[in-house]
Amino acid sequence: MIAAGVITTPRTRGRALSIEGEGETAGRSWFRSIGDGELDRAYRLAGLLLGDAGEAEDAAQDALARAWHQRNSLRSLDSAQAWFDRILVNICRDRLRRRRTVRWIPISGAEASTAADPFAAAIARDAMLRHVAVLDPDHRIVVVLRFWADLPLEAIADRLAIPLGTVKSRLHYALRELRGQIERSGEVR
Amino acid sequence: MSAGDPTDQSDRELEDRLRSSFASTRLPIAPATIRSRPSELVASERTVAGPGRSRAPWLAAAAAVLAIGLVGSVLLVGSRQPSKAPPSGDSTSPSNATASAGLTDALFAPGQATSGDGWRLIAGGVGLRREPTGPVAPRIELFSGAGLVKPREMLDIPSGAPSIDDASEALLVMDLLVGSGPGCGQVRFDGVTFDQALHTLTARYTQPAGGSGPSGSPAGCQLLGVPAALAVAIARTQFVPGEWTLELQRSESATTWTTIATASIGAPTMPVPLSEATVADGAGSFPKGGLWATRQTLLSLSTDGGRSWASITMPVAATPFVLDPGHIWIASAGPGSSQEMGSSTDVLHLVVDRTADGGRTWQRATVEGDFAGTTPVLAFADAQHGYLLAAGLRFGNGSRVFRTNDGGVTWHEVLSTVEKLGSIFGLGPDGSLWAGTEGDAGPVERPVLDVSRDGGKTWVDARLPGLEGSRTAVNTVVGPPAFFGDDGAVGVTTPGGDGCCALSTFVTADRGRTWSRAGSSQAGVGSSPALAFVARGRWIMSGPRPDTMRVTDDGGATWRTMAATGLAGQPLAWLGFADPNAGAGLVYLGDTPAPEGLVVTSDGGASWTRASIEP
Numbered sequence: 001m002i003a004a005g006v007i008t009t010p011r012t013r014g015r016a017l018s019i020e021g022e023g024e025t026a027g028r029s030w031f032r033s034i035g036d037g038e039l040d041r042a043y044r045l046a047g048l049l050l051g052d053a054g055e056a057e058d059a060a061q062d063a064l065a066r067a068w069h070q071r072n073s074l075r076s077l078d079s080a081q082a083w084f085d086r087i088l089v090n091i092c093r094d095r096l097r098r099r100r101t102v103r104w105i106p107i108s109g110a111e112a113s114t115a116a117d118p119f120a121a122a123i124a125r126d127a128m129l130r131h132v133a134v135l136d137p138d139h140r141i142v143v144v145l146r147f148w149a150d151l152p153l154e155a156i157a158d159r160l161a162i163p164l165g166t167v168k169s170r171l172h173y174a175l176r177e178l179r180g181q182i183e184r185s186g187e188v189r
Numbered sequence: 190m191s192a193g194d195p196t197d198q199s200d201r202e203l204e205d206r207l208r209s210s211f212a213s214t215r216l217p218i219a220p221a222t223i224r225s226r227p228s229e230l231v232a233s234e235r236t237v238a239g240p241g242r243s244r245a246p247w248l249a250a251a252a253a254v255l256a257i258g259l260v261g262s263v264l265l266v267g268s269r270q271p272s273k274a275p276p277s278g279d280s281t282s283p284s285n286a287t288a289s290a291g292l293t294d295a296l297f298a299p300g301q302a303t304s305g306d307g308w309r310l311i312a313g314g315v316g317l318r319r320e321p322t323g324p325v326a327p328r329i330e331l332f333s334g335a336g337l338v339k340p341r342e343m344l345d346i347p348s349g350a351p352s353i354d355d356a357s358e359a360l361l362v363m364d365l366l367v368g369s370g371p372g373c374g375q376v377r378f379d380g381v382t383f384d385q386a387l388h389t390l391t392a393r394y395t396q397p398a399g400g401s402g403p404s405g406s407p408a409g410c411q412l413l414g415v416p417a418a419l420a421v422a423i424a425r426t427q428f429v430p431g432e433w434t435l436e437l438q439r440s441e442s443a444t445t446w447t448t449i450a451t452a453s454i455g456a457p458t459m460p461v462p463l464s465e466a467t468v469a470d471g472a473g474s475f476p477k478g479g480l481w482a483t484r485q486t487l488l489s490l491s492t493d494g495g496r497s498w499a500s501i502t503m504p505v506a507a508t509p510f511v512l513d514p515g516h517i518w519i520a521s522a523g524p525g526s527s528q529e530m531g532s533s534t535d536v537l538h539l540v541v542d543r544t545a546d547g548g549r550t551w552q553r554a555t556v557e558g559d560f561a562g563t564t565p566v567l568a569f570a571d572a573q574h575g576y577l578l579a580a581g582l583r584f585g586n587g588s589r590v591f592r593t594n595d596g597g598v599t600w601h602e603v604l605s606t607v608e609k610l611g612s613i614f615g616l617g618p619d620g621s622l623w624a625g626t627e628g629d630a631g632p633v634e635r636p637v638l639d640v641s642r643d644g645g646k647t648w649v650d651a652r653l654p655g656l657e658g659s660r661t662a663v664n665t666v667v668g669p670p671a672f673f674g675d676d677g678a679v680g681v682t683t684p685g686g687d688g689c690c691a692l693s694t695f696v697t698a699d700r701g702r703t704w705s706r707a708g709s710s711q712a713g714v715g716s717s718p719a720l721a722f723v724a725r726g727r728w729i730m731s732g733p734r735p736d737t738m739r740v741t742d743d744g745g746a747t748w749r750t751m752a753a754t755g756l757a758g759q760p761l762a763w764l765g766f767a768d769p770n771a772g773a774g775l776v777y778l779g780d781t782p783a784p785e786g787l788v789v790t791s792d793g794g795a796s797w798t799r800a801s802i803e804p
Contacts, residue, residue: 034227036219043219053217060223068230075582118217128210147204148211175203182203 027071030080038081041149042088047119048144049092051133056119059095063088085149086159089141096137131181139174142167467786467799471508472775474765480773481511482787482802488548489802490514494771495789500804501548510567510575518543518597520565520577523555537561541577543597556600562586566614568622568669572596576622576645581609590622590645603645608635610648615669617677619700624648625666625679637664637681640701653681653695654706667692671722675700678707678722678744692718694728694745707745719764719774727769729794731761738794755797756788769793773800 042063047056067074067087074083123129132143145156153171157164472482480491482498485506489498492514503509507521523540537560544551560579569575573596581588587607591600613625622641636650637659650657656664667680677697694707719731726744731753733739738753756776762785766772770793775785788797 031227031230036224039219039223039227043223044216047216048211057220057223060219061226064223064226064230122214122216126210126214128206129214132207132210143207144211147207150208175200178207179199179203 025072025074026077026080027067027074030074030077030084031068031071033077038084042084045085045144045149046088046092048123048129048132048148049089049137049141050095051119051123053117053119055095059088059091062091066091082155082158085145086161089145089159093137093141096140127185128178131178131185134181135174135177139170139177142170143174143178146171467801469775469785469787469802470506472763472765472773472787473511474767474773475511475513476767479511479513480765480767480771480789481509482773482775482800483509484802487802487804488517489787489800491767491773491789491800494767494791495773495800496791498800498802500802501544502804503548504542504551504553510569512569512572515547516543516545516569516572516596517548518567518569518575520567537563539565539577539579541567541597541600545572545596552598554597554600556591558589560589563588564612564627566612568614568616570616570620576614576616578610578612578614578622578624578645580612580614580624580627590641592644604648608648610635610639611637611666613666613669617670617701618672618674620644621701622648623651623669623701625669625681627665636660638666638670638679651701651704653679653693653704655693656681656683667718667720670697670701672700673722673725676725677701678728679704680718680720682718692720692730696744710748719761721764721766721772723766723772723793724769729764729766729772731764731774740794751795753794753797755799761788764794 039060043056043060046059046063047053050056050059063084067084070087074080123133132140135143141160142156145151145159146153151159153164153167157167160167469482469484472480474480480495482489483503483506486503487500488503488509488511489500490511491498503517503519505519505521507519509517509519511517519542520539521542523538525538526536539556539558539560541554541556542551543554556577562582563579564582566578566580567575568578573594575593575597577591577593577600579589579591587605588610589602589606590604590610592603593600610624611626613623613627615623617623620642622645624635624639624641626635626637635648636652637656638651638653639648640651641648664681664683667682670677670679675698677700678694680692680694683691683693691709693709695704696707697704721729723729726742728741728745730739731737733750736753736756738751739748740751741748756774761774761776763775764772765774770791772790772794774788774790774797776788776797777785787800787802789800790797
């Protein structure tokens, strides 16, 4: 006779088992081994997506915190880059989408301008990057992952958790939008 | 031309220009705050669990930085008060109520008021957050009722900064930009007074010369759609309960003051103090009013809806399956196992510990074989009959299902497959077995929710509407289906929505043979929301704010928001109910990553108190 009326729904801190006394999971190993190169890459990826150094810093911090919380979900060091990228890109995407409704107001007042913002400045100096910066968030993400991070389309699909076909179509529309912007801006190719 | 498969000349040129633009742009390197973070996180794991950490320095530092940053303003009103016990009646001393790294220390439910000349005062919902450890600056984040106000950057805590004693109460008030449009000025606060007896905070400002603070035209100063916003950061170590008022006063002469707006703000909520006894590793519910929680090898059980708890010691620190207080099983890695990386190249020997006498004695069974690349999960229907699913991880070789008919003494394999069943595992009232996808690095290549109706031998897609045939690992099942007679419900998070994820709920009236979509929510849902199916039709989930819960009594058709007190502004990580009134939750004791604390409710989630897991 099966009598379970209410199913126990435990919530645990991650699923990976650890051997008593030596609980080194892939996630923890990755955190221990993470170097400045990875952190710079994360910060720059966030900066290119968000176009703002302060936001990039917050996003990278948030991504590290979220990755730490989910560290037991990383099953192998081989996939650490993709795993962390996915977390970071999701955070950036959330921030980009939130901008539609919530503006950040600097408390310190008018002196907080973009002049001191290294990402905003770097983007402003390059016409192409200025065009990229005004793409729709989803389009901007695929463009940055493809042409800055130099990721294959399959890797982008994995990071964004979307089908390969969707990556292709987003890239297609992003390039079309960029071409339109270039033409409208009257740039000579 | 096919999408994304650019073959023509102009596409290649454009791609080359993009690559060249990215390659030739010098981008900044990560600042020190990010560089120091991974080691801080690794270190925090060792330190947060420890008892008796000091807590004053961060608060003092925050105060000092604020005071220094706002020269000429009276900013601190400190009044020494004897330490008060938290309202829960808890006996933990304040010195043990450690403010952990990242603990949001406080706060008020939002309130607002409109002044006669069209300005609106918004106050409350205020938090002070500190990034973990080290010389990283405390950062104050202000949450006004209308949105987020970006914190002033505060760096470099000076040495020798004045300190605030643990027991003192300090109010920290920042100068704020009111509005961002042309003609908007800064409101410079001259001071704040704090009348604890009257529960009144008074913020005073003078009109900046040439500026247009609240007395100026609000037309150009739209802040998030409201005329003006005022946020006050308040950092205190102890709060007294009661209704609070915040008054905004204006002066043009600095001698006479006029109150222009008064906002009633909710009773301050107590931070849930972090102490060794509060931290929980996991929690769950079981039939007949049962709740359990673990901290390392301690397993605390309550059979009266969380009012009283009794602890037993488990042979290993792992997730138990609790059928009732007498019958508990635990699957864990046994002798000879290598480090478990979730990879098929590990060695994982499974053992199942069991007790049939409430933990007085434990016996161990070894399940033969190597289970590398799997996660073991248990489900028992009664004291004799249960299942062990070695759920397949992404880099593993597959899944295996075992059955026991003798309470876990012997285990018999019923399935070994290269397919990867999910680790959200449960039993239906008719003996059906359910396995759902857990996380985006977890099991893959199977449906979001699998069901077996022959004791685990064969599994088929449960066919949740809209997710039929979906085999992506990004849709995650919040928990195994909950059944109330023939009725059942299950929640699934999917990517998308404006937050991280959208939550879809599904219901069945025929024990899970067919499912229909009950609803979906995109508001503030994390990838693993705290959602509990309390009774037939009655579901509760945390959110949309940390101090609220959402409740439905009609199976997800309509939701109402209910205030939830006692959660200290921290979101719930997990929620479970033993009956419609008695429940338990795990509350984040700070910004993640943070330990989680056990809290309990006896009124259906309206008020929460913390519970301890003690030997």
